[in-house]
Amino acid sequence: VRTAEDIRTTAWRIPEVRDLEVVVLYSLALGLERGRAEDRIADQETASVAMGIAAALEGQVRATHLVPVWDDLPVVVGQFDPRRHVIFNLVESLGGRAFTEPEPPRIFESMGFIYTGTDYKSITRSANKLTTKKLLESAGLPTPRCQVFRQPEVRRVGIRLPALVKPIAEGGSFGVSQDSLATDERQLAERVRRCLEIYRQTALAEEYIIGREINVALWGNHNPTVLPISEIVFEWTDDPLRQFVTFESKWVCDSVEFTGTPGICPAPLTSAERTKIEEVAIEAYQALGFRGFARVDMRLRDGIPYVLEVNANPDLAPDAGFFRSASVAGFSYSAMVQHILQLALEAHYA
Ligand SMILES: Nc1ncnc2c1ncn2[C@@H]1O[C@H](COP(=O)(O)OP(=O)(O)O)[C@@H](O)[C@H]1O
Ligand SMILES: [Mg+2]
Numbered sequence: 001v002r003t004a005e006d007i008r009t010t011a012w013r014i015p016e017v018r019d020l021e022v023v024v025l026y027s028l029a030l031g032l033e034r035g036r037a038e039d040r041i042a043d044q045e046t047a048s049v050a051m052g053i054a055a056a057l058e059g060q061v062r063a064t065h066l067v068p069v070w071d072d073l074p075v076v077v078g079q080f081d082p083r084r085h086v087i088f089n090l091v092e093s094l095g096g097r098a099f100t101e102p103e104p105p106r107i108f109e110s111m112g113f114i115y116t117g118t119d120y121k122s123i124t125r126s127a128n129k130l131t132t133k134k135l136l137e138s139a140g141l142p143t144p145r146c147q148v149f150r151q152p153e154v155r156r157v158g159i160r161l162p163a164l165v166k167p168i169a170e171g172g173s174f175g176v177s178q179d180s181l182a183t184d185e186r187q188l189a190e191r192v193r194r195c196l197e198i199y200r201q202t203a204l205a206e207e208y209i210i211g212r213e214i215n216v217a218l219w220g221n222h223n224p225t226v227l228p229i230s231e232i233v234f235e236w237t238d239d240p241l242r243q244f245v246t247f248e249s250k251w252v253c254d255s256v257e258f259t260g261t262p263g264i265c266p267a268p269l270t271s272a273e274r275t276k277i278e279e280v281a282i283e284a285y286q287a288l289g290f291r292g293f294a295r296v297d298m299r300l301r302d303g304i305p306y307v308l309e310v311n312a313n314p315d316l317a318p319d320a321g322f323f324r325s326a327s328v329a330g331f332s333y334s335a336m337v338q339h340i341l342q343l344a345l346e347a348h349y350a
Helices: 004-009 039-057 073-078 103-111 120-127 129-138 185-199 247-251 271-287 321-328 333-349
Strands: 021-027 063-069 085-090 146-149 163-167 203-207 212-219 230-232 293-301 304-312
Touching: 021 039, 021 073, 039 063, 039 085, 039 333, 063 073, 073 103, 085 103, 085 333, 103 120, 120 129, 120 304, 129 146, 129 271, 129 304, 163 185, 185 203, 212 271, 212 321, 212 333, 230 321, 271 293, 271 304, 293 321, 321 333
Parallel strands: 021 063, 021 085
Antiparallel strands: 146 203, 163 203, 212 230, 212 293, 293 304
């Protein structure tokens, strides 16, 4: 059996996943400095995903360590040895603070660790929806027109209503509810004010795309592979102005919106639609400089997939979109988790 030290020094050969000691590192959800109390539901799920991943690796790798982190990441990680341990990164925030998701990969890198998922630069780019949209636009990719508001004084220029108002740098549909759509100026001002107040960050108002909701899971380092495409269908309402993914529909299991918005994979698409969606997803992934894995959220209207955002380290829960797609491609949960580790090794040794 090769030791981890051998693995490190024989850079000419990528180590095998089964030889790894994996630290499954995840963020605790002790509190948030912003947002609504309910938002913690989503953060608490990270712990159960971490347990599921550690269980899936049982017997497949040399050892696993399940390690929570709150605000002391360098200390926690400092107990491990970059020559022996590879990090499975499930750290979504530090100390419950906003905009901290890019920090962990930067710390791992500075300490010399191999870690799963994408690097800090691409997390930084994708964590801010406006930065993402600018990069998408420069790459010639379709994304809805938008306007940002940093103050409650709202003068609409350049976007048409209805518009969907969301915090500029959250994920998981935080701050997106059935009240997020603005169909007139008064509502727009009210949605913006609420976003600034509750989320303490810039409000992004985007032209609302009436269309289908498409999720594309991708993985790979330079030339990503697109997994089978998913669609979220809105069975609970026929009103196109209500057919979008709110916080309730994602996280509140006993709500009408949650039970009435199943994910379908593979999505019924024409081959022209599929080709276009795959092409845009790959270009979006590359425009943001991703490695590892990601999920691209889109709205499809008249054959054009408008990219809403690219999610770094998307939810790996067994009932979330990424595994839905991987399983349709024939991966068991354990095989998916091992492939993500394999990509981390390849990114490091390439
Ligand atoms: N411009 C838009 N047009 C239509 N629906 C939108 C738009 N922006 C957001 N949504 C809806 O809100 C959901 C959450 O928005 P998204 O940008 O993906 O943020 P999050 O990071 O919270 O997932 C989307 O999945 C979609 O259903
Ligand atoms: Mg999204």
